[in-house]
Amino acid sequence: MPAVISRSLTVAGTAVVASLLLLAGPAVADNKVGGGAKGGNPTGGSSSPDGTLTATAGGVVYDHSKNGTGTSVGPLAPVGNWTPPACWYAPKYSPAEFKAYVEPIWNAESTGPEWDNEQRDRYVKGKPYTDFNLDKAGKGYWWTSYVDKSFPPGWDACTKPYFWVDKGALPPADIPEAITPEVLAKLAYAAIRVPTTHVTLKPDGTTKVNLPTWAWLDKADFHPVSVTASVPALNISATTTATPLSLKLEPGTGDATLFPASGECPINTDGSIGTPYEAGSADKTPPCGVTYLRATNGTPYNLKATLTWKIHWTGTGTPGSDLPDGTFGQDQQVLVQEIQAVNR
Template sequence: MARITTVLTLVSVPVLASHVAFAERDKHGSNGQTKQNGNATDDGNLSSTVGVIVYDRSKNGSGDSVGPVTSTTSWTPPACWYAPKYTPAQLKAYLEPIWEAGSTGYEWDAEQRARYVDGHPYKDFNKDRADKGYWWDSYVNKDFPPGWDKCKEPFFWVDKGDPPPANVENAVTPKILAELAYNEIRVPSTKVTLAPANKTKVNLPTWAWLDGAKFKPVSVTASIPVLGISATTTAEPVSLKIDPGTSDAETYPASGVCQIKDGSIGEPYAKGKSDETPPCGVKYLRSSGDGSYPLKATITWKIHWTGSDGGGDTLPDGTFGATQNVVVQEIQAVNR
């Protein structure tokens, strides 16, 4: 499979990436609404940000019915983080028009000039260090999840190869990249194959299985090339849970949780197994009448990450499910 690498940038037109964009925290008194502003290059033109995150999704799930996993806990990926964003020329080109407009007030503008121009503590936007580092700033998830406003630090300078100030929370690390990559994981649909197909019978064990070829580990790698850091987040399927859609049913096994073994999820029905108990399936005890039962199949994915710094750990399990209608008839039959 060809390597697919997506670079996400802040531009002055709508972001083209389908899943993740970045919103820049407003530096001049707004209420934090999303801004798709870019940064200025050394010649003053708008361009991509320095610390943009690159997502490699070439090992992600694919197909028409893929979807994101939902954490089994209250955990969510970071709402905001800090990373390199501007060169000295870019920061100057970004801030000076704001000051000249006067819309932010003389006092605020004067404080900003003192900080970034007059040497308290930075002199002339650190132009004399232009090849030695970058101005860092916050990036905010596009959907503004709870906590996006935690990143309130003003622009700060970091030399190349140096860590960000210790007192800055949410400065980007491989772990943060791994957590952001979690949000980019896509897994296959969990619609199960049933036997009998389409319609089953009351008190007849119905076999359920999934195409094991579709359920293999998937992963997404997030990186910031300018910092030389990256993290790969991997999701592996571990179990399938069957919810029959009615209390008038029994599941196989009784817990309704079918463990995945050697990539196999359940077992396809084969002729001659009518007297066997399915390793994964359901038995309906009552007819669905003129309607159907909404059987839901949910896969649980174990998720872990490894980072370019040698770090790694687990992240909360994720789930992804799909519902399908099952018609149950009163007529007794033998499944052969």
């Protein structure tokens, strides 16, 4: 899941640390959605009848129950120049929460009376909002931007001040970064974790010059994984699924022959990649593998195995579509001995 930050400040007694861009620019530090004011719940994942927001992680709740797990998993690298959203707009506060959040800032006068008065005009005195929209409690939310701090351009992309959206209504048309099922799908993509691509080799670790080395992946270890991202307050969600597609081998030296010649081993009908070596196959050509033509002389070759994953998403009110493929790879050391023929 991406590291998320939203508009916030820290209040310690009467000392307030605030940014002049608090309500007109990007965030400075807060993952909580709802619970930003007294009485909120920062750990839930739904909205209550009174309009209190209780989602997490940038207005978005993630379900990782079908994601890859364990210490060997890692994020996908999208193919091409595509990246997940650097920032997005999503619900943040109910009217009461918003009032409880901003009034201490104004009262502390840490951001200057002129700026504070501008904010009071905007959110209290009808230019364009009146009294924090308290009369609309339970009928909508105050929205703000969230920034994935992994992508610095996000600081420049989402700088609109807090704005109100009624329940069931669309965000303003001039805010293309507003959260939607498609945006959720892209955020879920960034949260997907897949297993390390450690292929099984035969011979394993040490092979011989001119002897085919078979390579394969077990379907039990490499199967589809998915992440669901949702905004309970808006009743929208999207599920992004990564499915193994093909394995690419790079032998780590030009003195090698790949099988197939492209080094691209497609997925089999049963979900596996390559074929396990069986006794008596020493003289056969492996459907997925490599033959080294020169010994390593003590310095191993780095055989790189990169698995390509197909990415597809579905979401609320839409069948979804494909997103760019993702890859994840790993190097494995292979020693090659100068022996022309062996018996298996």
